[in-house]
Each structure stands twice: as C-alpha cells, then as structure tokens.
Amino acid sequence: MKCRVCGRKAAVEVRRQGQAFCPEHYLEWFEHQVERAIRRHRMLRKSDRVLVAVSGGKDSIALWEVLRRLGYATTGLHLQLGIGGYSQRALEATRRYAGERGLPLIVVDLREAYRLSIPELAELTRRRTCSVCGLTKRYVINRVAVEEGFDAVATGHNLDDEASVLLGNVLHWQTDALVRQGPVLPAKEKLAKRVKPLYLLTEREILAYTLLRRLPYQHEECPFSVGAKSLLYKEALNRIEAQSPGTKQAFLEQYLKRIEPVLQAGLPAGEVALKACERCGYPTTGEVCAFCKTWDQAYRWARKKRILPGESVFAPEPALRFAPERPN
Numbered sequence: 001m002k003c004r005v006c007g008r009k010a011a012v013e014v015r016r017q018g019q020a021f022c023p024e025h026y027l028e029w030f031e032h033q034v035e036r037a038i039r040r041h042r043m044l045r046k047s048d049r050v051l052v053a054v055s056g057g058k059d060s061i062a063l064w065e066v067l068r069r070l071g072y073a074t075t076g077l078h079l080q081l082g083i084g085g086y087s088q089r090a091l092e093a094t095r096r097y098a099g100e101r102g103l104p105l106i107v108v109d110l111r112e113a114y115r116l117s118i119p120e121l122a123e124l125t126r127r128r129t130c131s132v133c134g135l136t137k138r139y140v141i142n143r144v145a146v147e148e149g150f151d152a153v154a155t156g157h158n159l160d161d162e163a164s165v166l167l168g169n170v171l172h173w174q175t176d177a178l179v180r181q182g183p184v185l186p187a188k189e190k191l192a193k194r195v196k197p198l199y200l201l202t203e204r205e206i207l208a209y210t211l212l213r214r215l216p217y218q219h220e221e222c223p224f225s226v227g228a229k230s231l232l233y234k235e236a237l238n239r240i241e242a243q244s245p246g247t248k249q250a251f252l253e254q255y256l257k258r259i260e261p262v263l264q265a266g267l268p269a270g271e272v273a274l275k276a277c278e279r280c281g282y283p284t285t286g287e288v289c290a291f292c293k294t295w296d297q298a299y300r301w302a303r304k305k306r307i308l309p310g311e312s313v314f315a316p317e318p319a320l321r322f323a324p325e326r327p328n
C-alpha cells in the first residue's frame, strides 16, 4: 500500500477509513484528528491549563504528547494505586516520559494521601477492585483539578473504550449512564470539565503513534483487568469490525449524533439535583458521596482488623499537598 499523501510506501493502514500513510504523514494525520476533535466539540481553549490524567499506559502518554505538541499548558496527574509491581512500573514510565520532556507531574500516592491502597480498599469493603478503583480515581482526579484551579481534565479514553462502554450500557439499558456518554462533560460547581480528545482513535492507531514517536509507556495491563466485561465487549466489537470496517466508529458517532440528543430531551425538566457531600463538600446526589461512604466503611474494617490504629478516622482531605514534581 502507498501513503495517500506522498505516494511512498505506507507503514500504517487505517482500515476503517480505507487509508494508509507513511510514518511522517501518519503522525501528521493522527495529531490532526485530535486537533479536529478538540475544535469540533470545543473541548479546550488555547489558554486553558489542562490536567492530563496519566496512568502510564499508551493512551494517556500519547494524549499528553499530542496536547504538548499542540501547544497546551499541560500538567500530568498520576495516581499511585498500590497494585504491587504493576503500579511501580506505571509510575516509572510516567516519570520517564515527563522527565525527558521537562513536564510538570503531580503524583498522588493513595497510601500517603489516604493510608490504604486500592487492593486493601477492595478487600476491606468486599467490593470489586475495579469498582472502588474507578470511583477513587474519578474523585481524586476531580479534587486535584478543582483545588489546583485547572480548566479541564483530559483523559486518554479511545474509540475502543467508548464503543465498548456504549455497548455495555445498551445491553443493560443503563439510561443514566447513556446520557453522560459524550466526549465532553461540562464543568459544574466543584466538578471540573472533563474531555476525551482521543475518543475517535482506536487502540491500534494510538499504539502505532506511540511506537512511531518512540514514547516510553507501560506495556503490561493491570492484573485486575483480566476477565473484565469491557474486554469481552471489545472483543465482540473487534470481530464485527474485522468483517465490516468502520462499524465501531459509526456505532459511537451515530449514537452521539442521533440518539443521545433524543435521550437528553426526554429527561424530566432539570437534571438530578446535586448537593454538597456532608463529609467532603464535593457534589453528590445523596447526603454523603460514594467516595466518603466507601472509604469510611474501609476505615471501620481496618480499625477492627487492626490494619489501622484504633483511633484512625477517615478524613476526605488528603494528608499531602497536590504539588507537581517540577513546577510550571
């Protein structure tokens, strides 16, 4: 195959669009796709301070690289989850990327900030690891963004992630989640704006980008991702995509264009009112937010099991400052 721009030998094929590119024009195409998505959905303004949630995997590292190249003022945020060697290696990859480019990086170690790791939190509350991990990440990322005055949080969700979440939500008719499935979630009182600039690029395309740009990233998957439902949905969508290229993109784009607005319009007037959590003051629909409830419960068991001293009380305010390792 030949590059559609210069006619030289192609290195990457984008099957869903029937196109192929040489390395140079692939990088150009990829960055242009991200720039277009940002413009089309008014995700970011050039003056914005952007907090990039960086796990150390290829998606978040590629996202940080593109935003940096597009000229945004970015700071990385990496959460140390305490998942053994996996978390250690994730931090090393993230630090290496940020260090080589002189970019500011905030690292929040959950054990230092809240005294328990994610596996401990899951065990003490007897809940699925990904469930307590997901809610903790969302909370802490938002808290850092609000407290440090960032204009938006950018995450590396890609087309495969978004299409598989959509499939899961459709299979279970999760209407609440369906109306929140867009590439931009606007800011509200104490809720930072959230954007997904890679939402129309596939895992394969992102991998090609990180390899061609020679970006350091963590190759291994989190040990708790094995057997996740989202992987099953991704596999199912990949099988359909192999027979019918473009299906994944059309599934997500057509949903966002044609179905989501109808669902939104059908919502009862006024969204579910958000109140301030009695414990931490951050938005919630109940009296106490899910983060405070979960961590409170974990602390109760940690005291009983003597993992934490008897007088330990959960405090939503973290025991550390959210300072970058290299200031802006």
Ligand code: SF4
Residues within 6 Å of the ligand: 129, 130, 131, 133, 134, 222, 223, 224, 225
């Ligand atoms: S796979 Fe689950 S436990 Fe691992 S980082 Fe993702 S949400 Fe957390």
Ligand SMILES: [Zn+2]
Residues within 6 Å of the ligand: 003, 004, 005, 006, 007, 008, 021, 022, 023, 024, 025, 026
């Ligand atoms: Zn070319």
Ligand SMILES: [Zn+2]
Residues within 6 Å of the ligand: 277, 278, 279, 280, 281, 282, 288, 289, 290, 291, 292, 293, 316
């Ligand atoms: Zn709370």
